[in-house]
Amino acid sequence: MGAARLLPTAFCGLLLPLMIAGRGLLHASKNDQPQLTKDYCINYNSLKTLPSTLSGTSSTNLIVLTHKLLCNHSEVLTEQIKDKAVAIKRGTCTFLEKADIAESHGAKILLIVSETELVSPDVNVSIQVALIRNVDILDMQKTLGNNINVTLYSPPLPTFDYSLVVIFLIAVLSVALGSYWSGMLELENLKASASSGSLESQGKKEECVLTPPLTVVFVIMSAVMLILMYFFYKWLVYFFIAVFCLSSAMSLFSCLAVLIRKIPFGQCRVTFRNASFEVRLIFLAGICMATSIVWGVFRNEDRWAWILQDILGASFCIHLLKIIKLPHFKSCVILLSLLLVYDVFFVFITPYITKSGQSIMVEVAAGPPGVKEKSDGNLLEASAERSAPHEKLPVLIKVPRLQFFSIPTCDVQFSILGLGDIVVPGLLVAYCHRFDVQTSSSSVYFISNVIAYALGMVITFVALALMKMPQPALLYLAPCTLIAAALVALCRKEMKKFWNGSTYQVMDLTANEENAPTAREQPRRQ
Incomplete structure (x- = not known):
């Protein structure tokens, strides 16, 4: 071969x-029943850090707009997503374009809902961006209803x-x-x-x-x-x-x-x-x-x-x-x-x-x-x-x-x-x-x-x-x-x-061997 x-x-x-890929969790709770909670896996923007625990963190109300791609400003109204976590569909435009639009309308968290593998949406924006599975959003709505508060965090890994x-x-x-x-x-x-x-x-x-x-x-x-x-x-x-x-x-x-x-x-x-x-x-x-x-x-x-x-x-x-x-x-x-x-x-x-x-x-x-x-x-x-x-x-x-x-x-x-x-x-x-x-x-x-x-x-x-x-x-x-x-x-x-x-x-040995016969043969030629 x-x-x-x-x-x-x-x-x-x-x-x-x-490298080791980063992974975080989304903690979802029902607004009128805060004791009813469930955690889901996310891939978050590693350019921004997440809290390591839930203590001292505040939750954000979630609005699910998975029928929208958020690829242009006309898809949402500012009062609709301002100070909220918005979940939109993955596709068509880049993560950065989606994040820029969400940030300009005042959203606190952008959740990009994916039907395929989760990747890290590393984009340079001030709001937190994360990917979550579509099946998890559906399970969240089924389990907790539509009035949901969410918090993103990243539990510390073993030393x-x-x-x-x-x-x-x-x-x-x-x-x-x-x-x-x-x-x-x-x-x-x-x-x-x-x-x-x-x-x-x-x-x-x-x-x-x-x-x-x-x-x-x-x-x-x-x-x-x-x-x-x-x-x-x-x-x-x-x-x-x-x-x-x-x-x-x-x-x-x-x-x-x-x-x-x-x-x-x-x-x-x-x-x-x-x-x-x-x-x-x-x-x-x-x-x-x-x-x-x-x-x-x-x-x-x-x-x-x-x-x-x-x-x-x-x-x-x-x-x-x-x-x-x-x-x-x-x-x-x-x-x-x-x-x-x-x-x-x-x-x-x-x-x-x-x-x-x-x-x-x-x-x-x-x-x-x-x-x-x-x-x-x-x-x-x-x-x-x-x-x-x-x-x-x-x-x-x-x-x-x-x-x-x-x-x-x-x-x-x-x-x-x-x-x-x-x-x-x-x-x-x-x-x-x-x-x-x-x-x-x-x-x-x-x-x-x-x-x-x-x-x-x-x-x-x-x-x-x-x-x-x-x-x-x-x-x-x-x-x-x-x-x-x-x-x-x-x-x-x-x-x-x-x-x-x-x-x-x-190479040195070979050169010596090649020169040696020449030196011995020279007297004969003379």
């Missing part, structure tokens, strides 16, 4: 930020979310296994080169070497792909789902086949058109493809599909670390530095550029904010049929939050980490292990960089907890891994070799 088949998904996976431990383990193990595999293949290549007297070996056919020019092209293509996803999400998302299904199935097969081949049983073979195949590998290929297909069909089943996605995603990362190689530390510095700038720009800078005030990276990671409506960010007109904003890009590790609101109507909430935040630092760790193999340095570079990567993940989690917003993980992972690798090289006084690459000694 060539690296070119995996690169489209790799482009898209660079880089989705580690520590145990889903981050699972993400940490998946990320660190993927980096360690993929980098270790890359080093072992380098060792096999060296042994093959020594026995054949040639630097070429069978194992190098699958390699994709990222030289500095290719590294720059790779980063540019990643940025272009992210922008295309931002503007044409509802079409491209299906392309990347298909690519992910194919490439992850191939990666899972590649990872498991290594283990299967070490089992000394069941090695019977079948012959087809002068080609011989192991039966157990044929069955393994069927299992891997079936796993990918099952995920593809049930990818929106939040209760269990994330397990298959994480297995496929981790396999994809491990296999990518095996076949993509950085030839020297110089390429590592260029790649991680450029992607660090790329990551920070698309997470922290683009909110000042987009109309919605949301970063391009987060919108692509979470999916565009609407069905049958314009997207706040890309202003694309949606058609009347169901489009793809409910679809999510699969190029991430996702783990459900293990502690959340105990409200039956709430969706499963996930902590997510982009595959790029595993692969990109992992390429440096893989290079370190290959250099260890080349210099017989007892895996000191490899072990120190795995520890540095783990430390960078911990720092990312701390920043996430302190800042309460999506974090570009490379902002912490890149410096940790680069500094650790450089310090080890400096302490061992090997910076020149480390900078020039893992092939430094091999």
Whole structure:
């Protein structure tokens, strides 16, 4: 399997930020019977904070106008919604346009009623904006009647979310296994080169070497792909789902086949058109493809599909670390530095550029904010049929939050980490292990960089907890891994070799061998 088949998904996976989606609650009570209450899940405007408890909060009278879209001022009268919470239908125009109209008419709260998935309506307005399901509005009216008061609040989450431990383990193990595999293949290549007297070996056919020019092209293509996803999400998302299904199935097969081949049983073979195949590998290929297909069909089943996605995603990362190689530390510095700038720009800078005030990276990671409506960010007109904003890009590790609101109507909430935040630092760790193999340095570079990567993940989690917003993980992972690798090289006084690459000694040895016969033959010619 060539690296070119995996690169489209790799482009898209660079880089989705580690983030936890916010969720709040709407507390509804009957006006003439305040003891009769019920809570409902909402996605609120995270640019504005909500109280953490109901104590000391005041309720707002709700007016339900779900037959209106609130896309122009003539749809409502000021006296109709002033100082009230207004519930209107989702669709046609952007969240920002709806919020501006509601704010101009004096509304306190805007509830956008959705029949599809809830997203975060992050718009820069002074009133509170939230999305709520249409079924919840109907249940509210059925349970509490039409004279309802509402209050929005966001109960505090646990100080520590145990889903981050699972993400940490998946990320660190993927980096360690993929980098270790890359080093072992380098060792096999060296042994093959020594026995054949040639630097070429069978194992190098699958390699994709990222030289500095290719590294720059790779980063540019990643940025272009992210922008295309931002503007044409509802079409491209299906392309990347298909690519992910194919490439992850191939990666899972590649990872498991290594283990299967070490089992000394069941090695019977079948012959087809002068080609011989192991039966157990044929069955393994069927299992891997079936796993990918099952995920593809049930990818929106939040209760269990994330397990298959994480297995496929981790396999994809491990296999990518095996076949993509950085030839020297110089390429590592260029790649991680450029992607660090790329990551920070698309997470922290683009909110000042987009109309919605949301970063391009987060919108692509979470999916565009609407069905049958314009997207706040890309202003694309949606058609009347169901489009793809409910679809999510699969190029991430996702783990459900293990502690959340105990409200039956709430969706499963996930902590997510982009595959790029595993692969990109992992390429440096893989290079370190290959250099260890080349210099017989007892895996000191490899072990120190795995520890540095783990430390960078911990720092990312701390920043996430302190800042309460999506974090570009490379902002912490890149410096940790680069500094650790450089310090080890400096302490061992090997910076020149480390900078020039893992092939430094091999190239030097080859040059000496080529020159030696010439020197011996020269006296004969004389």
